[in-house]
Amino acid sequence: MTGSRNGWCGTAAALLLVAVAPVAAADAGAGAATDEGDKMFLDMAQQACQAADFPSLLWPFANSAAVRARYSAASVRHGVAGSSQVESAAAYAKRDAFPIVMIDFSYVTRDSMRRFEAADGDPDQLVPVQIEFNGSSDNRYRVDWLPGRFEPGEGDGPGTLIAATGPGGYLLFRPTRDCWELVEDIRNPG
Structure with missing residues (x-):
């Protein structure tokens, strides 16, 4: 498969289905492990935690509602910077608004993933996201994310960011x- 106009490159449709099916099931509102995809992501998250490997936790967290339910604080602050609010983890989960998801070794916006699924897997619908992990001395992690257009690079991932296409934001995790x-x-406001 060749790259689309936004620089995102896909691979075999079979790999796409493996990545998308668990996301769709997780987005359907699964609060507990109800399918093999959630079980796989819960196992991956547990392994990341045991290895104290935060970057490895983000993929299952982004792709599974069951993982988000298990690894979210009792309350989560959300919204636009400057006017965010705190709500229960259950209320946050019900909004189904976690902003990113991984597909084919790249993070994309969740909204673009929904468009991708509605368009029968049209990769031009996907908006790739730049991810930056920032750890603090007290073991907190901030994940800054920014949607954009990318110059294809070598290896996995979207490549080099050449232009932001949206405001992005950040996710904060505490140990x-x-x-x-x-x-x-x-x-971020935008």
Whole structure:
């Protein structure tokens, strides 16, 4: 498959189905592990936690509602910077607004993934996202994300960011006794 006009390159349709099916099931409102995709993502998250490997936790977190339910704080601050609000984890999960998802080794916006699915897998619908992990001395992690157009690069991922296409935002995770939990999902004004 060749690259689309936004520089995102796909691979075999079979790989796409493996990545998309668990996302669709997770987005359907699964609060607990109800299918093999959620079970796989919960196992991946547990392994990331045991290895104290935060970047490896983000993929299952982004792709599974069951993982988000398990690894979110009791309350989550969300909204646009400067006017965000705190709500229960259950209310946050019900909004189904976690901003990113991974497909084919690249993060994309969740809204673009929904358009992709509605358009029968048209890769031109996907909006790739630049991800930056920032760890602090107290083991908190901030994940800055920015949708954009990318110059294709070598290897996995979207390539080199050449232009932002949206405001993006950040996700803040604080450490727990044995892992991390989401405490903030803040969008940049735009």
